Amino acid sequence: RSGREEHRSLIHLARNPYMLAALLTVYKHQGELPTNTGALFHTLAQVLWERERLRNTRGWVPFEQMRERFGQLAFQMIDTYQPLDVPLAYALEHVKDESLLKAGASAGFIRLNQDSVRFSHQLILEYFAAWGLQRVGVMTRIRPPEFSWGKRKAQRWNDVVVALCGIVPEPSELINQVSEIDFLLAAECVRSVAAVSLDCRNLIIKQLGDALNTPHNDLSLRRACAEALGKIGGRKALDLLKESINDAEQSLKRTIAQALGQIGNPSAVDVLIELLNNSEQSLQRTAAQALGQIGDQRAINALEQTLIEGEHIVKQIAADALVQIGAPSVYVLAQALQHKNWEVQYTAAEALGRIGKPSINVLITKSIYSKDINVRK
Template sequence: MIFISYARSDRQIADRLVADLRRAGRDCWLDSSEITGGEVWEAAIAEGIERAYAVVTLVSAAANASKWVRVECLLAQRRGKPIVPLLAEDCELPLRMLDLQPISIRGADFAVGVQRLLRSLPVPLPATAPSAAAASQRDAELAYLRRLQLGELVHTELYTPMAGVARVLTPAAAATSLPAVVMRPELRLLRHRFGGTAEACSEPRAYEDIAQAFGQVRRAVLLGEPGAGKTTTLWKLAHDALEAALADAAAPIPLLVSLGKWTGTEEGLPAFLEHQLGELGAHLASLLASRRALLLFDGLNEMPVTERAAKAAEIKAFLLEHRALAAMVSCRELDYTGALSLDLDTVSIRPLDPPRIFEFVTGYLTYALEPAVRAAAGRQRGEDLFWRLAGGDDVRQAWLTWQAAGASLSLFWSATEVPRANPDIYSRTTGAMDRTWRQAVHDPRSLMRLAGNPYLLYMLTCVYLDSGDVPQNRAVLFDRFVEVLLLRERLADEPEAAVEPLRLTTEGERLLAALEGLAWHMQSRRGIAAAAGDDARGDAATAVDRSEAAGWLDGGLLHRAAAASLLAVGEHEVRFSHQLLQEYFTARGMRTRLASGTWHAGELWPAARWWERSGWEEAAVLLAGLHGDDCTPVVEWLLQAQPEVAAQCIAGSGFAALAAGLAAAARQPQTGSRARSACGRRSRVGPTQPRRPAARRPAWRRRAFRCGAQTPGAGHRLG
């Protein structure tokens, strides 16, 4: 059959093409799903391309901008399928098709173009009835791997390597190692003796290549902040194993599953894995027994809150039983404590450094441009965005002086002082340049801090591509990113003046309200369960059944949300496309409730356990950003129940403003003794004063009180 790849806006011409091809006796595969994305859709696309003897792709401006059309073409190329581009309108061929001969079907060319297409298509293979061997383990492996191949393309497009810190708890044993992948992360290895404490016994070791690090750290928990790239890293780890397993029937099979989908209280881990693997699940025991499984478990922190302890214990026992297998489990760094600890080595992803940020923005913006202007203009736009993030043209001019003196971009961002030798920068720069450099490199509010997070950098790049500018704080970034998606889906109109807000359509307003409601429902389930500490069954932190989501989104809104890449819709469940998006929409709901004046923070952080993470922390920080230059209402609200998160919200305003604000808050009579104590500690500690570590305080609480904690770009006021 012929696989037809097209953008949703070209559906009418796609239907006309399929009708003509079928009249000519050619069977066609046309995706008729109303909701793109998600595992069910990916499985259908992978199967359709695998069965096709040719792939016909409609080329239009919409198709050139479509991620899904691009992914379908890339998968067809990987599977060695002939690709025939049809020009549906006057536009350039995308870069991936420049070596192909297009056929025009524009306007009056349609009938002639279809005849040319029929003559150029290969002869279809005769249909064969499925044999009994179709249910063999190898056939099941191949079907699973081909689906995984499409998922890998979806999750790792334009992947930029990330740095990391590896913490090894046990000596490495000889067993299956993780495959090499195309990455250049820096990993710092910390070894210590079995039974000791990591802090007391570990020694750091740095790696620039993830293949080297994971060759030694073969069983680990992958830790990172929200948006750090944990899921993408797991997909990249699966990449080479996937290619090897397709070519070699004896090679290990990467078993990549999302733990956030493990919501059943009665479903054990083996049964859950079998269900997630589809037809390959029937052969799970065989893969484990023959040591042909590479275990990649994503989202340890996304399991149902009230079931985490039991499920984490089951994962721990499963990994111990299959200790000969390489395994990686991802988790948010601040959540990896207590019951979630698996007693494994840890690998912490570090933020992208400036050279990697530069690599990403130039690569992404180059890829986004039309081929005719790509080479020069892409790098030019990438450099423009990079130096906007870095601080502007003055910083760029300082860099050019450093560069002329022989410095690398890495040295420019890592030097502690202006070098006087090897190379001599000091003699080339002015005092003003040196001050500009120090401000850019050491400013905790710099957008470079924000850009170090891969997901937020992707958002910054999308917003820049749309508007030519970048916002200055994280919450505004989410606002602008969502606006870009709504404009793309025609759920909003551009305002007549730049200072006016975006004009949402009626459906756009309904969608945002529905997403706020859904996010609040999901966050309340995880957060209230965590705060209450009860044993009642709770749903996964980041997923709900489709029937449950229907309480907020009807079929039309669900389709719109998926098309805008705000939700990922599976066969049975709905989740936000990224957990940070869920927390952003939760923050919008918090803003509405805070405005009522009757909502108390103690509902989220009960006094008896106010210092424990309840799941609302990230949303609270975003809430502060939604208040622009004055987060006073948020901080005053938080001080009554969670002073440490209050401190985190205002830290980005700089130490002077922070100290003054906290001191003023501490003097207010309504401020409780616990909050006054926290304010006093915070206001007495200057950024240059060494501080004694807080004894027995969890790592996340120490971080919340650290001067310069990142709420990038937000200028806040108190008092």
């Protein structure tokens, strides 16, 4: 698993404030950060439960026993479509011990009100439910993927399965099983778990590639496969996406281009430059964004041409991409300051300003001579 892929997973986790707090707690105690929600909350739960032991909290039991009891409660809540708040009697039916419920509240796992109980966060609920799901078997609950309005529909066990892949000793075996029913869900698991075997990873990538390159498949499925390949990343996923883009229809081309940008490998630059030269504006926008994400200076000349000749929004996105490439773009942006079109001048000046220190002399000396007041400002 590359450093870039792991970095991307951590960013995904840290976007949630509750997750960010969990990340900080785990890092403080462990010195490293899991990239899977299940692995993260497993470590967090152990830290918090050990704290309760040191406090001599009434109702404390060994971690495995606590995990089993709360796992049964969380599993039943999801399995029977319970609301977030359940009656105290319902919780006691599964946890069996009111003092254990109170200890769980002290640890921060649940919120205990006078007559109701709720898990402190959906992610904690899913973590505990993962243990309950392991007991009954993942294959008894997951279903093939479904789509609505071009998007994959969320299914209630998906996030729980991803969490479970982060806490079982052999995630590859579980992911292979999941792929028999839902290879898109299996791809989510691969993306989130570091300890996946190469054979497992390659199997999921092949399944995604086969579905992506089957023309009679539903377009929504093919787009979901392209998105999944972009999230998994790596050389095999990259090659499949590059091979698929030429024969794809326009909306699929856009999704593939976005996936190539997400992977960020410079070998995709030539494919994206070709897409940038397409007459369809939405393809130009997507290609420019992807080239900016990759940040390779071989794209500079093509982006300069788009900055000069593209429509307004495309000019702006091309400029954004040049800013992401940074200092190597200064020369072409300086040339654009002298273009006869004031909009090109203005967009270039604004881009140079965002690049900052490497371009400041060029920006001052060139832009003050513009005839347009907006550029001089």
